[in-house]
Amino acid sequence: MKLITYLIVVMALMSAVTFAKNPPLTYKEFGHLPMLESPTVSPNGQLIASVFNSEDGPKVVLSEFASTEITTLVQLRKSEDRIEDIYWANNNRLLISASYSEKIVNRYFRMNRIFSVGIDGKEIRELKTKVVKELAPWEKRAMADIHLVSLLKDDKEHVLLQMYDVRDEAQVVYKVNVYDGKFTKLFANRYNVFNWVVNENDTVTFGYGAMKEDPEIRTIWHRNNEKDEWQLLHKQKAFEGETFIPIAVEGNKLIVLTDHKTRRTSLWEYDIVSGEYTKLIYGHEKYDVNNVIYNTGRDEIIGVTYFEHFRQDHYFSEKNNQLAKIVNNTFKGFYTNIYSKNKDDTKLLIFAAKDNSPSKFFWLDLANKKGGLWFSQFPYLENQPLANVIPINFDARDGVPLSGYLTMPIKNMATKPPLIIWPHGGPIGIRDYQYFDPYVQFFTNKGFAVLQVNYRGSGGFGSDFQTSGYHEWGQKMQEDLYDGIHWLQTKNLVDEDNSCFAGYSYGGYAALTAAFQQPDKYKCIISIAGVSDLLELAEKDYKWEGRIRAHIVNTIGDPTNDEIANTLKENSAIYHLNKIKAPILLLHGTHDTQVRLNQSKEFYEKAKSAGLKVKYVEFKHGTHYLDESENRLKAFGELDAFLSKHLLNK
Numbered sequence: 001m002k003l004i005t006y007l008i009v010v011m012a013l014m015s016a017v018t019f020a021k022n023p024p025l026t027y028k029e030f031g032h033l034p035m036l037e038s039p040t041v042s043p044n045g046q047l048i049a050s051v052f053n054s055e056d057g058p059k060v061v062l063s064e065f066a067s068t069e070i071t072t073l074v075q076l077r078k079s080e081d082r083i084e085d086i087y088w089a090n091n092n093r094l095l096i097s098a099s100y101s102e103k104i105v106n107r108y109f110r111m112n113r114i115f116s117v118g119i120d121g122k123e124i125r126e127l128k129t130k131v132v133k134e135l136a137p138w139e140k141r142a143m144a145d146i147h148l149v150s151l152l153k154d155d156k157e158h159v160l161l162q163m164y165d166v167r168d169e170a171q172v173v174y175k176v177n178v179y180d181g182k183f184t185k186l187f188a189n190r191y192n193v194f195n196w197v198v199n200e201n202d203t204v205t206f207g208y209g210a211m212k213e214d215p216e217i218r219t220i221w222h223r224n225n226e227k228d229e230w231q232l233l234h235k236q237k238a239f240e241g242e243t244f245i246p247i248a249v250e251g252n253k254l255i256v257l258t259d260h261k262t263r264r265t266s267l268w269e270y271d272i273v274s275g276e277y278t279k280l281i282y283g284h285e286k287y288d289v290n291n292v293i294y295n296t297g298r299d300e301i302i303g304v305t306y307f308e309h310f311r312q313d314h315y316f317s318e319k320n321n322q323l324a325k326i327v328n329n330t331f332k333g334f335y336t337n338i339y340s341k342n343k344d345d346t347k348l349l350i351f352a353a354k355d356n357s358p359s360k361f362f363w364l365d366l367a368n369k370k371g372g373l374w375f376s377q378f379p380y381l382e383n384q385p386l387a388n389v390i391p392i393n394f395d396a397r398d399g400v401p402l403s404g405y406l407t408m409p410i411k412n413m414a415t416k417p418p419l420i421i422w423p424h425g426g427p428i429g430i431r432d433y434q435y436f437d438p439y440v441q442f443f444t445n446k447g448f449a450v451l452q453v454n455y456r457g458s459g460g461f462g463s464d465f466q467t468s469g470y471h472e473w474g475q476k477m478q479e480d481l482y483d484g485i486h487w488l489q490t491k492n493l494v495d496e497d498n499s500c501f502a503g504y505s506y507g508g509y510a511a512l513t514a515a516f517q518q519p520d521k522y523k524c525i526i527s528i529a530g531v532s533d534l535l536e537l538a539e540k541d542y543k544w545e546g547r548i549r550a551h552i553v554n555t556i557g558d559p560t561n562d563e564i565a566n567t568l569k570e571n572s573a574i575y576h577l578n579k580i581k582a583p584i585l586l587l588h589g590t591h592d593t594q595v596r597l598n599q600s601k602e603f604y605e606k607a608k609s610a611g612l613k614v615k616y617v618e619f620k621h622g623t624h625y626l627d628e629s630e631n632r633l634k635a636f637g638e639l640d641a642f643l644s645k646h647l648l649n650k
Contacts, residue, residue, distance in 0.1 A: 030442035031636030034377035044091045045342030051083045055629050058083045066363045073121045089178045090156035101591040105137045106540050108593040111144040116178040125181045150198045153299045173204050191221050199249035206249045215546035222272045234275045239554040264462040265289045288460050296343045309434035310335035355389035355434050387444040389434045394487040396480050404453040409444040417449045418498040418647045425505030428555050429459035449494045455480035470555050474513045474571025502526035512573035519581045524646035528587045529595045532603035534568040574603050583613035585642045589622020
């Protein structure tokens with residue numbers, strides 16, 4: 001199937017601008033949020049709903065398919081709300097998943113809400129049950145866990161939602177009318193299940209939960225139909241044995257993401273009654289399966305995704321593979337994915353990405369053989385000279401193969417460029433990719449080289465590589481970063497004596513750790529929402545029984561064990577202020593739900609008292625990702641001034 005040459009013309013126009021005529025870029029062009037995110041095509045293909053990040057806060061906007069004229073459907077509170085996802089309940093009504101942050105006991109949590117709204121913007125309704133008593137802190141936390149279970153393919157007036165029920169003190173599935181908001185409870189949850197899954201007939205037949213007396217013991221519940229009683233089939237201790245993520249039910253078979261046999265996340269068929277894996281549906285020989293691909297109605301799994309340097313899609317049917325092939329052949333030079341489509345697969349939104357150009361959305365009308373550019377996520381950076389992100393490979397000091405990326409500035413420089421070491425956050429389960437990244441491109445635009453390392457513990461490379469990072473904060477994971485710097489020194493490409501160690505979240509922790517472990521090597525240190533005190537982090541999260549405690553104990557360490565507690569202190573910057581020499585920039589949002597504000601605030605106060613050169617910037621209503629327009633722009637401004645002073649001596 002051929003598409004008209006309009007697409008080729010569009011691509012040519014986008015690349016034809018002469019770089020030399022463009023004015024110099026500043027931090028402001030890089031400091032914008034993505035303009036449009038999470039677009040989704042209506043089932044009939046007539047409309048596109050998406051998130052628009054405006055200066056006034058996030059909005060849900062609508063446009064006709066292929067049109068760049070957008071209208072606001074819903075406006076959320078500036079700085080306080082975040083839109084998590086958008087679903088089409090039917091052609092005339094949307095579900096909007098949004099969240100805000102709320103402090104419960106000693107930390108902030110994201111509190112999720114779901115709204116239903118018509119495409120005319122009227123009759124907006126929050127879908128929620130009545131709370132009939134004052135909630136305990138752990139119940140408030142549970143109330144934040146709201147998600148879609150099914151769009152109900154044969155009933156477009158209702159959906160299935162999973163929410164906390166105060167009577168059951170557990171997550172319950174409700175049938176909810178998207179027009180009047182009426183809730184019907186399907187059954188009582190007496191089993192402490194926290195993840196319900198429907199079968200091919202939209203009947204809830206599978207539950208994944210935990211034992212109340214020991215939250216680390218995971219449980220599997222099943223019933224054949226809605227008339228049967230629930231049966232406890234299997235138990236497994238969290239973080240022991242194989243991973244297990246239930247996705248869908250087909251009869252007595254469960255479709256599950258697991259590292260069974262291969263030690264890489266793969267898609268398997270699992271016999272619920274026998275507890276045996278019966279068929280490998282798809283597994284990659286090197287990378288973890290990242291997720292499944294659903295059809296438009298989200299009632300059928302049609303493929304899987306995994307990441308090499310960019311996302312790769314594997315479909316199960318020849319029809320979908322041919323569709324993906326058409327898309328790939330249309331957008332030469334880009335890595336593409338079918339981001340959203342209508343029910344009959346004729347109107348598609350394509351996500352097109354590359355390393356040195358902002359990601360973009362294109363539309364395709366296959367029935368009429370038309371297509372075109374819809375929106376760029378970063379229009380301020382279109383047709384600008386941006387750097388290539390180059391994959392690298394090297395071995396750690398103990399022989400473990402590692403990968404990462406090196407991005408060199410495109411400016412002609414008489415000397416070797418200064419270096420930014422920029423490790424990713426997480427750390428467990430997250431990794432760096434080759435995608436366009438506004439932070440990386442901002443650094444290279446200023447004339448810096450950027451090194452990113454997928455240290456052990458990073459996700460996507462199999463369970464053995466990920467678990468090798470457990471209990472290695474400040475130790476082997478940190479050594480992997482140093483080994484990456486050493487590898488780069490052997491290439492004689494950068495000025496390693498003029499470098500800054502910087503990072504976000506865990507990357508901020510790594511930067512602060514480098515500040516005291518290698519105090520003479522870096523001209524400056526940047527920590528954005530970083531961790532300075534591992535022991536405090538572990539002790540406070542240990543107080544939350546269940547999944548949060550299990551995560552801390554198994555990935556960071558048990559703070560009630562004296563030997564482990566001493567190790568956590570030994571690998572925390574706040575206990576080694578006397579060793580730190582480099583100037584430090586700390587950036588942190590007040591409503592961070594992943595790393596407490598005090599991790600930066602207390603470090604700043606103690607560092608200042610110790611006479612260190614440290615600057616601390618706090619962002620009102622700031623999230624972990626500083627995903628509000630003013631906060632993001634201000635953060636880039638602080639980075640710009642700090643790096644200019646300490647790496648460029650301006």
